[in-house]
Amino acid sequence: MQKQFQHQLQHQLPFLKDKKLLLAISGGIDSMVLLHLFHELKFDITVAHCNFSLRDAESDEDEAFVKSTCEALKIPYFIQKFDTKQLALDYKLSIQLAARKLRYDWFSELLVDKKLDFVLTAHHLDDEIETFLINLTRGTGLEGLTGIPVKNEQIIRPLLKFSREAIEAFAKENKIKWREDSSNASNKYLRNKLRLDVVPILKELNPSFMHSFQNTLDNLKQAQSLVDDASRIVYRKVVQEEENQKKINISELKQLQNYEAYLFQWLKPLGFSAWEDVYGLVNAQSGKQVFSQNYSILKDRDFLIVSEKNTSDHKKKYNVNKEELEVKNPLNISISKVDDISNLSNTTIFVDEEKLIFPLVIRKWQQGDFFYPSGMTGKKKVSKYFKDQKFSLIDKQNQWLLCSNDEIIWIINHRADNRFIANNKTKNIIKLQTK
Structure with missing residues (x-):
């Protein structure tokens, strides 16, 4: 030995x-x-x-x-x-x-x-x-x-x-x-x-059982290696990895003869075990979800969206004081005073400082929230905006709002509110930009 x-x-x-x-x-x-x-x-x-x-x-x-x-x-x-x-x-x-x-x-x-x-x-x-x-x-x-x-x-x-x-x-x-x-x-x-x-x-x-079992194990390990290789190749074709979530293309998935086996390989490491429910999501109505201890899978139209559960953030609020030049939690936002407006985008907005009530608050969306979308007339429910923009349930849960006295300034990285945006006549312009 x-x-x-x-x-x-x-x-x-x-x-x-x-x-x-x-x-x-x-x-x-x-x-x-x-x-x-x-x-x-x-x-x-x-x-x-x-x-x-x-x-x-x-x-x-x-x-x-x-x-x-x-x-x-x-x-x-x-x-x-x-x-x-x-x-x-x-x-x-x-x-x-x-x-x-x-x-x-x-x-x-x-x-x-x-x-x-x-x-x-x-x-x-x-x-x-x-x-x-x-x-x-x-x-x-x-x-x-x-x-x-x-x-x-x-x-x-x-x-x-x-x-x-x-x-x-x-x-x-x-x-x-x-x-x-x-x-x-x-x-x-x-x-x-x-x-x-x-x-x-x-x-x-079987007097040779130990030897036979060792051979069986070796064969099973080789078979597992083949499964792992195939799983990685198909994963690259079917799954889109985005920030904080994975999107499984259902149409591409259903073209696979044994798509349930691939779902098992990809999702087992995330703690999922209710496999009949997981497999059932492929043909379920949009909005249905399956949970493991730390993750969720959402059926959202043409995708299964896998993301880490983040329920603890829903009621959290983060204050932004007037003297702050940078926010690091829950998002990285730079704050600066500028003389003019340039390079306006979803991730960069310009607001009128005189219209703000500090401390500003960053929080999640709540039922009943509304805002006045820039570029439009009148107000709109945030829930309706999410629906029009085709936000998934997980997108809604992950979305942060910047507020002044509980009025929405910015659906961060998406749309500013008309009531707060600066123009060429604004004396004190503040630039907000996510990194």
Whole structure:
């Protein structure tokens, strides 16, 4: 196994050489083999051990074991004790999810604070099988069946090619000591139930199951690579990226034989999961929306508009004082006194200072708002202006207004109000320009 491991490091993970590595060591057989391999190969390693306080004295004994091993091998180490049950209650998480959050949050802090390069974990081939089966039972796309990635940003998993059986044989051959986790013998958790009850049957049915599974994973990963390539190519043809939103051309999308698969690829990373509702938007009436935790999709005539939810801004107001020369929130607007009017545009307007009541206010549109559009006679409801200009619901939600004493001066970057615009007779002209 050691030769195979060295070969993998040289060909698949060559960037680890001369890096400062943080090894996640629980004290179990997998992590102790990981520690032994990197120590023998003389890498620059530091150990991190999490005591989740879930098994009373046994957890403390694991901690003491890791500590004594590191001291004997002269390896620097960090140990952190967590109140996992309390965090699970506070955040309404399962114990497993709470432990995962605590573990990886702490690892990230250590990487920054101690100037380390990567976190290494001892996940192996049997873990991949269990993850595959968990995702399969819960329902997943192709990506959920491709296993655990060897590299995920700063997290590296060097043992994924090795089975638990191979790791155990190596540990015994090299007289490596480890701690047994008594919770692994319980089938209370789904992962343990698969490990104890399901995987042994698969191995019994096919003595070459581990090898066959590894081949299957490799094939699935290649298929996922093809899907990713196709997704990127089609994305460039069908999706227009604009400021703060993406517009999916429905006509172009419907020409694709399997457009639902493309929507899945593009939208899954944004947290969408109600796929029947998402797919239904393609043929829905304008105005219908589907939401994830942080994003929304709006059906707007010929487009599906994907944007980040921004509801917190709706009631916010930003004051602009008389002495200010520049506004930075929520938009970047320069304010200057000028002698004449030139280069008038949607993004540059000129107003009469004597007609303004400070502080000016930047806010969102509200029901009942009206203004007197420049170049027109009479007033107009802002909602009617939005409709005439074919604003989508998201455009309306994102639009800012500049107001004086709650009267609209400017639908910013679109239309000024006749009541405030300067002319050649204006004595004090103020130029407003968005950047």
